[in-house]
Amino acid sequence: MKRIIKSGAFLFLSAILLFTLAACGAGGNDKSSGNAQGEQRTIKIGYLPITHAVPLYIEKEQEKYNDFNLELVKFGSWPELVDALNTGNIDGASMLVTLAMKAKEQGIDLKAVALGHRDGNVLVAAKDINSVADLKGKNFAIPHKFSTHNILLYQMLKQNGLKYSDVNPVEIPPAEMPAALAEGRIAGYVVAEPFGAASVAIDKGKVLFQDNEIWQNSIDCALVLRGEFIDKENKIAQELVDYYVKAGETAELKDAQTHEMSSHYMKVNKNVMDLSFQWIAYDDLKIHEKDYEELTKNLVEMGLQDNPPSYADFVDNSLFDKVNQP
Secondary structure, X not given: OEEOOOOOHHHHHHHHHOOOOOOOOOOOOOOOOOOXXXXXXXXXXXXXXXXXXXXXXXXXXXXXXXXXEEEEEEOOXXXXXXXHHHOOOOOEEEEEHHHHHHHHHOOOOEEEEEEOOEEOOEEEEOOOOOOHXXXXXXXXXXXXXXXXXXXXXHHHHHHOOOOHHHOEEEEOOHHHHHHHHHOOOOOEEEEOOOHHHHHHHOOOOEEEEEHHHHOOOOOOEEEEEEHHHHHXXXXXXXXXXXXXXXXXXXXXXXXXXXXXXXXXXOOOOHHHHHHHXXXXXXXXXOOOHHHHHHHHHHHHHOOOOOOOOOHHHHEOOHHHHOOOOO
């Protein structure tokens, strides 16, 4: 698997697309400085500026915590975020669940406590690609080898009579994928939103498949916390998840308020964001065992992990299950 080098035309195309992701500060409105005495604990949660992390943005915007402050820490890539999480520089993250599983397999004490979203991973292709067979021998972009997106590519090929080796999977940073498709460097891609919608909204790409057409109830991004944080600061962890689940309910409205709060963490053309919101859901963020087992089955089948962590060892629903309880 190789990595396509970013071309100079990317900056020009970005201007044409009117599609730029950025964070307005490390975490939107600055609420992480603590109280007047500086005594409150600051919880640091990492993220990448994608629609799969919208519940986290809304939680930050609506926070009214009693015992701590929340600081959202923006990262430019998944490897950077994973390194910060593994070394304890952040307490948790909204991240690719498969990367967290890999870290868990390597001995890092992590727990997945809720999903980031449902659906919202679209397999996008160039306008001249009319079938999966047309992808044979061509470059197809994924954000990371250890990702649900890579599994979706594998399953799409398998279900349409092709082998994984029939295409050339290439790892490209998500923000570069729309430009790479428009320039003809790749024939298609699958990635977190709103990058799929970026190509479709300006008619530079088209949807080959929605993820739920390939794999029902696939798991992609999750809210992951360090195990020691849950154990030692359980009351704070519970309050964090309480607000997170409620923020997911707000996100599912996909109204003007959702757009406004999300815009503090990523800048996306409204047409792109509207299309992205059509594809994604935030109404059921609990990690169900059946869905997790399907994910681990695919990871083993593809040879990406020999011994994925078990559901009981990696998923902690104890915080989620106590949300809204008296």
